Amino acid sequence: KAGVTQTPRYLIKTRGQQVTLSCSPISGHRSVSWYQQTPGQGLQFLFEYFSETQRNKGNFPGRFSGRQFSNSRSEMNVSTLELGDSALYLCASSSTSGGSGELFFGEGSRLTVL
Amino acid sequence: AQRVTQPEKLLSVFKGAPVELKCNYSYSGSPELFWYVQYSRQRLQLLLRHISRESIKGFTADLNKGETSFHLKKPFAQEEDSAMYYCALRLANFGNEKLTFGTGTRLTIIP
Numbered sequence: 001k002a003g004v005t006q007t008p009r010y011l012i013k014t015r016g017q018q019v020t021l022s023c024s025p026i027s028g029h030r031s032v033s034w035y036q037q038t039p040g041q042g043l044q045f046l047f048e049y050f051s052e053t054q055r056n057k058g059n060f061p062g063r064f065s066g067r068q069f070s071n072s073r074s075e076m077n078v079s080t081l082e083l084g085d086s087a088l089y090l091c092a093s094s095s096t097s098g099g100s101g102e103l104f105f106g107e108g109s110r111l112t113v114l
Numbered sequence: 115a116q117r118v119t120q121p122e123k124l125l126s127v128f129k130g131a132p133v134e135l136k137c138n139y140s141y142s143g144s145p146e147l148f149w150y151v152q153y154s155r156q157r158l159q160l161l162l163r164h165i166s167r168e169s170i171k172g173f174t175a176d177l178n179k180g181e182t183s184f185h186l187k188k189p190f191a192q193e194e195d196s197a198m199y200y201c202a203l204r205l206a207n208f209g210n211e212k213l214t215f216g217t218g219t220r221l222t223i224i225p
Binding site for chain 2: 003004031033035041042043044045048050055056058090092094098100101102103104105106107
């Protein structure tokens, strides 16, 4: 089985712009979660989607949003980028409907905001 | 709110020596605890979870609810154990996959 695929792997944006990141989960996985990883804060939960519904949301401003499509692929969007949004954004998928904690991570999308 | 603390950012251990990576959590309900590992140039992956009570790659971890700890242990370190280790907590019975991660411990095994 192919692993979790994230695109793009690297991107550079300037303040005020917006960005969309994409995640394709492992085939058959219906849960997709997003995390922000920074040196200072570590891994922080952004949101989780299951069957196109947001199941949980972390403590991030409304500039961070996401969605999931019927094929379980997910996108996250960050609008009005700030310097502090520079981070590695990790996507993870899971196969269990009720949650298990066993997440399969992608390689991440590294966002640099200038 | 739940919190996971890994007090050591860096830990160096000689090959063959015992390893213990510390993890403490704060949550009054029923948590599920996990250890995730990231080897160099690899993806973050699950190492073990407390409910399975199994040994993976020689590592074990016991959930101590009295001390709210979930320390990761291995009796004899190997060079391939060098990696970044994250302790994580999930709220049981909440029906979602939200994990709260600690800030991680970078383990280096000295040959």
